[in-house]
Amino acid sequence: MTETMLQELPQRVQELDKKQVRNSILMFEDKLRQLDGSFEGKESEEVCPLEHDFVDGAYVRKIFMPKGTLLTSKIHKICHPYFIMSGECSVLTDEGIIRIKAPFSGITKAWTKRVLYIHEDTVWVTVHVTKHKDLEQIEDEIIAKDFSELDALPTEEQMKQLRGE
Secondary structure, eight states: OHHHHHHHHHHHHHHSOHHHHHHHHHHHHHHHHHSTTOOOTHHHHHHSOEEEEEETTEEEEEEEEOTTOEEEOOEEOSOEEEEEEEEEEEEEETTEEEEEESSEEEEEOTTBOOEEEEEEEEEEEEEEEOSOOOHHHHHHHHEESSTHHHHTSOOHHHHHHHHTO
16 A cells, blocks of 8 residues: 555645645655554654764764655754765655665755655764754754644745845
């Protein structure tokens, strides 16, 4: 079932706007939770182990994702760099689907949530600017609980008006 669901995603993405794609990703995530063998929370760290490093003013997070894993990311509130150190994966965001093969680097835009299918064992590293060293504080700062937090923010046009542009 997940392979079929994954194959249908590119067609649906092309037909939808960003908000619709975000909603589709959330619905897809709900369907994933219902499948046998699905995992979330602390259980996900057993399947996809994390490493955490802290340097002056930054948090570096490394995740290992095994071949054949289908997962969704959290909602990233803040723009940050990412690096694919090894492996290959397909990534769906509200901007479409890309297939990434290591080595690769990119920038995660604010308010991104992803669906990932891991074609080969993959190591993915992110770097987040923060003064915190506590993981809960960092997550509160960089991760949104849901997209309603986005709806509460001023639009780019409203920000221009506020700045008098």
